[in-house]
Amino acid sequence: MNNKSEETYTIGVKEIARRANVSIATVDRVLHKRTGVAEKTRKKIEQIIKDINYQPNMLASRLASKKIYELSVLIPQVSKETDYWEAPLHGVQKAESEINKYGIKVHTYLFDLNSKASFIAQTDKILSRNIDGVLLAPSFIEESTHFALRCKEKKIPYVFINSDIPNQDSLCYIGPDLMKSGYLAAHLMNYGISTQEKVLVVNISKEIDNHHHLLRKEEGFRRYFEDHQKAVEIVKVDIRHTDYSSIEKSLKEVFSQHPDIRAVFTTNSRISSVARFVEQAGKEKLLLIGYDFLKENISYLKKETIDFLICQKPEEQAYRGIIALYQHLLMASAVGKVHYMPIDIITKENYSFYSN
Amino acid sequence: MNNKSEETYTIGVKEIARRANVSIATVDRVLHKRTGVAEKTRKKIEQIIKDINYQPNMLASRLASKKIYELSVLIPQVSKETDYWEAPLHGVQKAESEINKYGIKVHTYLFDLNSKASFIAQTDKILSRNIDGVLLAPSFIEESTHFALRCKEKKIPYVFINSDIPNQDSLCYIGPDLMKSGYLAAHLMNYGISTQEKVLVVNISKEIDNHHHLLRKEEGFRRYFEDHQKAVEIVKVDIRHTDYSSIEKSLKEVFSQHPDIRAVFTTNSRISSVARFVEQAGKEKLLLIGYDFLKENISYLKKETIDFLICQKPEEQAYRGIIALYQHLLMASAVGKVHYMPIDIITKENYSFYSN
DNA sequence: AATACTTTCGGGTACGTACCCGAAAAAATT
DNA sequence: AATTTTTTCGGGTACGTACCCGAAAGTATT
Numbered sequence: 078m079n080n081k082s083e084e085t086y087t088i089g090v091k092e093i094a095r096r097a098n099v100s101i102a103t104v105d106r107v108l109h110k111r112t113g114v115a116e117k118t119r120k121k122i123e124q125i126i127k128d129i130n131y132q133p134n135m136l137a138s139r140l141a142s143k144k145i146y147e148l149s150v151l152i153p154q155v156s157k158e159t160d161y162w163e164a165p166l167h168g169v170q171k172a173e174s175e176i177n178k179y180g181i182k183v184h185t186y187l188f189d190l191n192s193k194a195s196f197i198a199q200t201d202k203i204l205s206r207n208i209d210g211v212l213l214a215p216s217f218i219e220e221s222t223h224f225a226l227r228c229k230e231k232k233i234p235y236v237f238i239n240s241d242i243p244n245q246d247s248l249c250y251i252g253p254d255l256m257k258s259g260y261l262a263a264h265l266m267n268y269g270i271s272t273q274e275k276v277l278v279v280n281i282s283k284e285i286d287n288h289h290h291l292l293r294k295e296e297g298f299r300r301y302f303e304d305h306q307k308a309v310e311i312v313k314v315d316i317r318h319t320d321y322s323s324i325e326k327s328l329k330e331v332f333s334q335h336p337d338i339r340a341v342f343t344t345n346s347r348i349s350s351v352a353r354f355v356e357q358a359g360k361e362k363l364l365l366i367g368y369d370f371l372k373e374n375i376s377y378l379k380k381e382t383i384d385f386l387i388c389q390k391p392e393e394q395a396y397r398g399i400i401a402l403y404q405h406l407l408m409a410s411a412v413g414k415v416h417y418m419p420i421d422i423i424t425k426e427n428y429s430f431y432s433n
Numbered sequence: 434m435n436n437k438s439e440e441t442y443t444i445g446v447k448e449i450a451r452r453a454n455v456s457i458a459t460v461d462r463v464l465h466k467r468t469g470v471a472e473k474t475r476k477k478i479e480q481i482i483k484d485i486n487y488q489p490n491m492l493a494s495r496l497a498s499k500k501i502y503e504l505s506v507l508i509p510q511v512s513k514e515t516d517y518w519e520a521p522l523h524g525v526q527k528a529e530s531e532i533n534k535y536g537i538k539v540h541t542y543l544f545d546l547n548s549k550a551s552f553i554a555q556t557d558k559i560l561s562r563n564i565d566g567v568l569l570a571p572s573f574i575e576e577s578t579h580f581a582l583r584c585k586e587k588k589i590p591y592v593f594i595n596s597d598i599p600n601q602d603s604l605c606y607i608g609p610d611l612m613k614s615g616y617l618a619a620h621l622m623n624y625g626i627s628t629q630e631k632v633l634v635v636n637i638s639k640e641i642d643n644h645h646h647l648l649r650k651e652e653g654f655r656r657y658f659e660d661h662q663k664a665v666e667i668v669k670v671d672i673r674h675t676d677y678s679s680i681e682k683s684l685k686e687v688f689s690q691h692p693d694i695r696a697v698f699t700t701n702s703r704i705s706s707v708a709r710f711v712e713q714a715g716k717e718k719l720l721l722i723g724y725d726f727l728k729e730n731i732s733y734l735k736k737e738t739i740d741f742l743i744c745q746k747p748e749e750q751a752y753r754g755i756i757a758l759y760q761h762l763l764m765a766s767a768v769g770k771v772h773y774m775p776i777d778i779i780t781k782e783n784y785s786f787y788s789n
Numbered sequence: 790a791a792t793a794c795t796t797t798c799g800g801g802t803a804c805g806t807a808c809c810c811g812a813a814a815a816a817a818t819t
Numbered sequence: 820a821a822t823t824t825t826t827t828c829g830g831g832t833a834c835g836t837a838c839c840c841g842a843a844a845g846t847a848t849t
Contacts, residue, residue: 087534089805100829105807115827134534136492137805140834144807175764178443178490264660304620305661419771445835456799461837469797493835496804500837796845803837812829819822 088129089137097122108133135408145180146209146406148399151199152238153214154187158319161346161369161391162187162214164433165238168395169212176403183399191283191319193217200224204231210402211235212395215242216287234405236398239391240290241415248405251398251416253389255290258420259297259344262366265385265422266340267301269364272308276340277331281316281324281347288315291344298342312338324350325357332358340364348386352377370423370431378425386423392433394418444485445493453478464489491763501536502565502762504755507555508594509570510543514675517702517725517747518543518570520789521594524751525568532759539755547639547675549573556580560587566758567591568751571598572643590761592754595747596646597771604761607754607772609745611646614776615653615700618722621741621778622696623657625720628664632696633687637672637680637703644671647700654698668694680706681713688714696720704742708733726779726787734781742779748789750774 090108094101099118106114107122114122125131150169153162166185173183186203189195196217203211204227211228215221215237225245228235234248241250266276278298280291295313302309312335316327328351332338341363343351348367352374355363365383367374369391377383397416423431446464450457455474462470463478470478481487506525509518522541529539542559545551552573559567560583567584571577571593581601584591590604597606622632634654636647651669658665668691672683684707688694697719699707704723708730711719722741723730733739753772779787 087805090807091805101806102808102829102831103827106828109807111808113827118827132534134496134805136496136535137834138807140490140492140496140804140836141806141808142834178488179492267660304623415775417773417775419773443835447835457836458800458838459798462798465837467838471797474797490835493804494837496806496834497836497838498804791849793848794846796843798841798843800839800841802839804835807833809832810830813827815824815826817822817824819820 087134088131089134090131093122093125093129093131096125139179139407142180145182146403147207148181148183148210148212148402149203149206149208150183150185150212150395150399151196151203151214152185152187152212152395153190153216156190159346159369160371164370164391165214165395167433168392168397169399171392172396172399172403176399179403179407181403181407188216190216190287193220193284196220200227204228208233209406210248212398212402213237214239216240216290217284218242218289221245234402236401238394238398240293249398249401249414249416251394251401252418253420254417255293256297256300257417258368258387258389259294259299259342260301261297261420261422262294262342262385262387263298263301266342266364266366267305267307269384270309270339273310274339275310275312275335275337276342277335277338278311278313279316279328279341279343279347279351280314281319281343281345281350283317283319285317294344298344319347321350321353325354328354329358332360338363341366343367345369346371346374348383349373349377352382356380356382370428370433375428378423378428381425384424386428388421388423388431388433389418390421390433443490444487445490446487449478449481449485449487452481495535495763498536501538502759503563504537504539504566504568504758505559505562505564506539506541506568506751506755507552507559507570508541508543508568508751509546509572512546515702515725516727520726520747521570521751523789524748524753525755527748528752528755528759532756535759535763537759537763544572546572546643549576549640552576556583560584564589566604566762568754568758569593570595572596572646573640574598574645577601590758592757594750594754596649605754605757605770605772607750607757608774609776610773611649612653612656614724614743614745615650615655615698616657617653617776617778618650618698618741618743619654619657622698622720622722623661623663625740626665626695629666630695631666631668631691631693632698633691633694634667634669635672635684635697635699635703635707636670637675637699637701637706639673639675641673650700654700675703677706677709681710684710685714688716694719697722699723701725702727702730704739705729705733708738712736712738726784726789731779731784734779734784737781740780742784744777744779744787744789745774746777746789 090101090104094104103114104122107119152165155162186199188199197220211233213235221242225235229246237247237250239252278295280288282288282291314327314331316324341351346369352365366385368387370388374386378386446457446460450460459470460478463475508521511518525539542555544555553576567589569591577598581591585602593603593606595608634651636644638644638647670683670687672680697707702725708721721739724743726744730742734742
């Protein structure tokens with residue numbers, strides 16, 4: 078219907094070659110900083126390129142090039158304790174299947190959330206390969222920062238998902254606003270309790286560093302009550318083991334000390350363990366708020382043991398992370414620094430409509 | 434370095450042609466539902482296409498095709514009253530200059546925020562052309578809904594920016610969470626006032642329909658105080674004229690009736706008019722909160738007449754809207770339904786670091 | 790059965806860039 | 820001055836798809 082040639086006269090290597098009175102191949106050599114061009118011609122061509130502000134046609138470039146961009150994904154493995162990371166994995170796979178035909182290849186590396194060592198081992202493995210981009214869940218702050226630095230040195234772009242480490246020159250962060258989600262949790266909780274009542278914050282995570290992200294949620298949670306001068310007593314417990322019996326033990330202790338706790342905020346998906354405990358302990362109804370759309374959590378949501386789940390589209394996070402890298406590498410198109418995901422509130426009533 | 438052919442054997446029209454024992458051209462005819470193919474061969478080819486789940490290579494397709502995708506942008510014109518829409522316009526232009534070489538063309542249509550008629554006239558103009566996608570600021574609810582319906586009929590994807598009309602089957606919405614931003618405004622205000630004090634909400638907009646979006650901010654604003662059981666008295670004034678003298682008149686009236694107002698929340702960028710009034714009236718310091726990074730607003734921010742501006746990256750909204758359409762049309766890649774922009778708080782201290 | 794017309798199809802070129810291969814030119818070595 | 824070596828460069832093909840043009844096959848008309 079429309080004819081391109083009528084409209085825009087696209088200016089490409091051919092035109093540059095014509096103006097410089099050389100062949101396309103020579104222009105190409107200059108563009109790719111390859112050797113085999115006399116200094117004089119190089120200068121001349123570079124000047125023309127600058128003059129006309131040449132922008133390569135990425136479509137043609139990708140089509141002709143045999144180069145394959147290799148992306149690495151580093152996220153926690155799915156464990157028996159939580160299958161949260163299944164969703165991001167799906168997002169990665171979905172993105173890959175969409176773009177692999179354009180010369181993108183994704184390698185997935187999994188680490189154990191309970192082991193910094195496994196994280197480090199995987200980063201080493203990634204860096205030993207020749208990689209063009211990284212998608213990363215920076216669960217361990219220090220190690221991730223170090224990894225990011227090494228990537229920066231090698232000029233490898235990296236994207237954070239799920240939790241952010243600000244000011245790390247990442248290409249972007251795609252995920253929740255942790256503070257806000259904690260704040261929201263408090264807000265929800267506030268509907269169910271009255272002043273002077275006791276609430277419990279539970280952080281469950283083996284590695285202390287990993288804890289840091291949970292703390293940001295906790296911070297938001299506390300901030301809410303401060304902001305609203307609500308005299309709520311917040312009891313807090315850190316549980317450093319993720320197996321149920323350890324959790325049970327810790328919770329038993331807390332509740333014996335504070336039998337008047339009325340609500341529990343669990344800063345990650347381990348809320349199901351808390352729910353299990355609450356059920357088994359046969360306690361009166363507590364208000365439970367936690368994270369993530371996991372089968373086990375949903376089952377407790379159905380039974381109304383859990384009241385709210387906060388969820389932030391884990392699948393889409395990873396999907397968009399990969400796409401962002403693709404965009405960046407192939408289209409050289411600017412990518413927004415931060416992509417906060419909507420903070421979704423899942424209840425018994427709406428869970429069946431939720432899509433990750 | 435890497436060689437594609439080693440790895441993935443891409444399966445394309447050529448392979449289909451080989452299997453069907455026809456030429457590439459015939460396969461192409463089937464793919465594009467063109468005429469000139471015997472029913473029998475068509476069936477056969479369609480079967481093969483389905484069997485191998487053929488996915489066309491968009492890069493090659495776009496490169497070879499002469500088709501130009503025409504996008505229309507419909508946003509308010511920059512008026513003497515507010516230059517807010519300059520930023521989105523820049524975003525559009527930036528996006529266009531990035532992707533025009535891939536066969537995307539953008540036509541910008543501007544309407545008068547004070548005239549529904551102008552909006553309708555422009556939508557008609559847009560629909561009379563053969564358009565492949567629309568970026569739209571749905572300032573007038575009813576008219577926009579109607580326009581969206583007509584686009585849907587024609588299977589033209591459309592993206593909302595700046596304000597959303599949910600459940601309208603838009604490709605996506607990119608912009609602020611209006612309610613939350615009002616909520617935030619209340620939150621900020623809450624720091625500066627004590628209980629029992631009076632605050633003023635000002636909606637300034639000629640067209641009542643346009644008002645609707647302002648109301649969502651107001652709703653968020655009120656919600657905050659409800660949520661926190663703050664006994665704040667909220668006075669409200671709707672101003673249906675955007676010239677300063679009308680605003681002045683209305684405000685004078687309000688303040689004479691309520692001389693004890695301590696803070697003002699203006700639900701859009703017209704906050705500068707309020708600031709001007711406050712200065713001229715020589716009132717004691719009021720807490721002023723409004724919207725948008727405009728020159729005039731900033732000047733009042735510097736003088737501390739305005740305390741906070743809430744801003745949501747108007748340029749990036751439009752930029753990302755265009756890119757989303759491009760993605761959708763060319764890459765057939767899924768686009769997230771909602772892209773909420775960060776809610777940025779601009780103060781005297783940080784405004785110089787802000788980027789739209 | 791010859792002609793005209795319609796339908797069906799394939800060859801081939803183009804899109805803009807990447808990159809191979811070999812030729813020409815320049816420089817270095819005899 | 821003849822040669823080898825090195826540097827510089829251009830022709831040409833490929834990427835996967837779109838689409839033009841003309842040929843072959845089929846159908847209708849005399």
